[in-house]
Amino acid sequence: MLPRAFYWLMLPVGVVAIAKPDIYAVLMAQMVRQPAPAAVAQQPRSAQAATPAPYGPRRVIADRDGHYRVRARVGGRTFDAMVDTGASVVALNWQTALDLNLIHPGDQMDVVMQTASGRAYGRRVTIPRLEVEGLAVASVPAVVMPAGTLSTNLLGMSYLSRLRRFEFAQNSLVLEQ
Numbered sequence: 001m002l003p004r005a006f007y008w009l010m011l012p013v014g015v016v017a018i019a020k021p022d023i024y025a026v027l028m029a030q031m032v033r034q035p036a037p038a039a040v041a042q043q044p045r046s047a048q049a050a051t052p053a054p055y056g057p058r059r060v061i062a063d064r065d066g067h068y069r070v071r072a073r074v075g076g077r078t079f080d081a082m083v084d085t086g087a088s089v090v091a092l093n094w095q096t097a098l099d100l101n102l103i104h105p106g107d108q109m110d111v112v113m114q115t116a117s118g119r120a121y122g123r124r125v126t127i128p129r130l131e132v133e134g135l136a137v138a139s140v141p142a143v144v145m146p147a148g149t150l151s152t153n154l155l156g157m158s159y160l161s162r163l164r165r166f167e168f169a170q171n172s173l174v175l176e177q
Contacts, residue, residue, distance in 0.1 A: 058133035060173040068173040070155060073131040074100045079153055081132075083173060086116075087156030090127065090142035096153050097125065097144040109146060120149060130159055135177040137162045 060068045060083070068083040079096045097103045102125045109121035122143040130140045132155065141158045160166050164176045 057174050057176040058135060060133065060175065062171050062173070070132050072153070072155065074102075074127055074129065081153040081155040083160070084154040084156055085160065087154045089156045089158040090130065090140055091122070091150060091154040091156060092125075092142055092144050093150040093153055094144060094147040097123075100127075102127065102142070103144050107144075111143065113143065121146065132159065133175055135163060135175055137177075 060070055062068055070081055070083060071078050072081045077100055079092075079099070081090075084091075092100070092102070094103070098105070103123060107123055109123050111122050111124050113120050113122055122145050125142050125144055127140040127142050129136055129138050131137075137159055140162070160175075165174070166176070167174050
């Protein structure tokens with residue numbers, strides 16, 4: 001018979017496994033992306049400071065709904081986005097674009113777009129440098145949607161098509177630069 005402490009230790013692990021079954025895959029993907037401590041320690045200090053983020057494929061695990069959500073970075077600020085291969089360009093909601101200083105209050109919508117919901121107006125912008133999962137792309141065309149029309153930022157083809165490859169495999173999205 002196992003000690004009672006083992007059961008108390010395993011109880012939260014079991015609850016997490018039931019509530020968020022994909023958490024272990026997410027944690028493993030994050031662990032794989034980081035270099036081994038021994039490999040970093042063997043490099044001289046000057047090489048550690050000058051070494052950019054490791055290259056190679058990045059893996060994004062699908063959420064329960066089958067969507068691929070990522071954290072994006074622009075100018076030191078981060079925001080959430082959902083990968084949308086059906087979107088021609090990156091689409092940002094009004095508040096995110098304000099936070100990133102891509103638009104200003106009073107800016108007018110300057111482009112008519114055809115969306116899944118019909119015609120919509122937006123504002124064209126260029127994101128100077130968009131980084132997703134450590135993969136940066138410069139001068140990314142994007143569109144800002146008016147307040148209240150877009151609940152989730154969309155990572156569209158204006159970013160994805162500039163990567164070396166992106167593909168869907170085994171419940172994950174693989175990105176490579």
